[in-house]
Amino acid sequence: MKKHIAALLLASVLAVCCVPACAAEAPAVSPFTDVPTDMWCYPYVRDLYQEGVVRGVRDGVFSPDAKVTWGQAIKMILGAIGVKADESKNSGHWADVYIQPAVSNRLVDSFRAADLDKSPTRAQVARMVARALDLTSISGESPYVDCDNGYVTELDEKGIMEGMVQNGQRYFFPDNTMTRAEITTTIWRMMNVEYTQGMLRVGSWWVDLLDEVEASPFTRDQFSLDEKGRMQYSGGYYALGIDVSRHKETIDWEAVKADGIDFAIIRCGGRLLQSGTIFEDGNYRKNIEGALAAGLDVGVYFFSQALNTREGLEEAEFVLDLIDGYDVTYPVVCDWEGLDGSAGRTWNNEQEDTTAGIAAFCERVKEAGYTPMLYFNKAWGMTRMDLRELDQYDFWFAEYTKYPSCPYNFQMWQYSSTGKVDGINSATDMDICFVPYN
Numbered sequence: 001m002k003k004h005i006a007a008l009l010l011a012s013v014l015a016v017c018c019v020p021a022c023a024a025e026a027p028a029v030s031p032f033t034d035v036p037t038d039m040w041c042y043p044y045v046r047d048l049y050q051e052g053v054v055r056g057v058r059d060g061v062f063s064p065d066a067k068v069t070w071g072q073a074i075k076m077i078l079g080a081i082g083v084k085a086d087e088s089k090n091s092g093h094w095a096d097v098y099i100q101p102a103v104s105n106r107l108v109d110s111f112r113a114a115d116l117d118k119s120p121t122r123a124q125v126a127r128m129v130a131r132a133l134d135l136t137s138i139s140g141e142s143p144y145v146d147c148d149n150g151y152v153t154e155l156d157e158k159g160i161m162e163g164m165v166q167n168g169q170r171y172f173f174p175d176n177t178m179t180r181a182e183i184t185t186t187i188w189r190m191m192n193v194e195y196t197q198g199m200l201r202v203g204s205w206w207v208d209l210l211d212e213v214e215a216s217p218f219t220r221d222q223f224s225l226d227e228k229g230r231m232q233y234s235g236g237y238y239a240l241g242i243d244v245s246r247h248k249e250t251i252d253w254e255a256v257k258a259d260g261i262d263f264a265i266i267r268c269g270g271r272l273l274q275s276g277t278i279f280e281d282g283n284y285r286k287n288i289e290g291a292l293a294a295g296l297d298v299g300v301y302f303f304s305q306a307l308n309t310r311e312g313l314e315e316a317e318f319v320l321d322l323i324d325g326y327d328v329t330y331p332v333v334c335d336w337e338g339l340d341g342s343a344g345r346t347w348n349n350e351q352e353d354t355t356a357g358i359a360a361f362c363e364r365v366k367e368a369g370y371t372p373m374l375y376f377n378k379a380w381g382m383t384r385m386d387l388r389e390l391d392q393y394d395f396w397f398a399e400y401t402k403y404p405s406c407p408y409n410f411q412m413w414q415y416s417s418t419g420k421v422d423g424i425n426s427a428t429d430m431d432i433c434f435v436p437y438n
Helices: 021-025 042-050 070-080 096-104 122-132 150-157 180-192 253-258 284-293 309-323 351-367
Strands: 164-166 169-171 199-202 205-208 223-225 231-233 239-244 263-271 278-280 297-304 332-336 372-376 394-398 412-419 428-433
Touching: 042 180, 070 096, 070 122, 070 180, 122 150, 122 180, 231 412, 231 428, 239 297, 239 412, 253 284, 263 284, 263 309, 263 332, 263 428, 278 309, 284 297, 297 309, 297 351, 309 332, 309 351, 332 351, 351 372
Parallel strands: 239 263, 263 297, 297 332, 332 372, 372 394, 394 412
Antiparallel strands: 164 169, 199 205, 223 231, 239 428, 263 278, 412 428
16 A cells, blocks of 8 residues: 555545546536637536536636636635635635635645735645645655646646646646646545556545456446435446434334335444444344335345454354344444444454454355355545455445545445435445345
């Protein structure tokens, strides 16, 4: 694993490619009269407008060739990392309210409101973008003949900012300003570039992209949400499901089934974060019996905190005892999560040991005749586990977005934690499965 920064941000970026290929597949309607659909920056402007990151200088007008101002650049860069401000509370200039968030997020060290309408240089934009992403100013040979800036070198390596080639040499033009159209490219890449030079961005970490693990076959255009917020998939077979634990309290499983839910993954137990004590979920038996009686297909998951092979086997045996006698046709899942910070028992566990514990769980489940599965999000799966040692088992990927950004193939996707399902009185985890396990 290649680590460039110390902080681990759990938020995932929004896409799985470095150019907006999906733009060509959407209806070609521009939000601005001066950004026609055949203009080079249209896909970037449209995507960022839909995400609420950019807006026009006035209704229907974007002014793509105008120089971007400090105020506009700061607002866009903050928007790309999810930081917003209430412009109604400004003290004069519309962008006053963005100065303090820019300082707090290290985009700038200090800033004068009098400069908000001036234009930053390309090097100054690069510094803000790199700091917004928690990238460091690295040393080493610059790819540009006119710029020896560590932030620029980092962004070039990640494919986020680039210069141009003249007479066989690369120039960054650090002292030039940027147009509003040009900065949209940079902002879009901040939010969307994941794969570059064999690496993958996971929050603010860069990790090796694993060629040995089967690549994802999914594309953005295959996914959509219906009027109830249920995920739809156009690429082939799929089933809709939920996953629940005792925290959902009493569930009306007949109502769940009638609401279009095909399967349920039920927590059967777990291991406590600090003591390591194994427990049975208080509502496990009531839930599995109710789901099966209502006609749902059923799988189970165990909240794992296994530190090694021995603990992984211990957890698997506990689960196998719990599911004995029940018609479990969906996977038996190892849900290993690195929670509770430094107070948690898994805090300092080595990736090799964590991986061994998960593999031991899955292998024992497989030996017992069930389908083993591993649950993970990008933060845990791609930094705390070695997926090369686990890709013989099915994957359940967790990411609460409109389309999954996992680079690897997976058989089930937890796409929301705020679903509404009849028969359940609180927000519910929603899942879509691409394999007919039943």
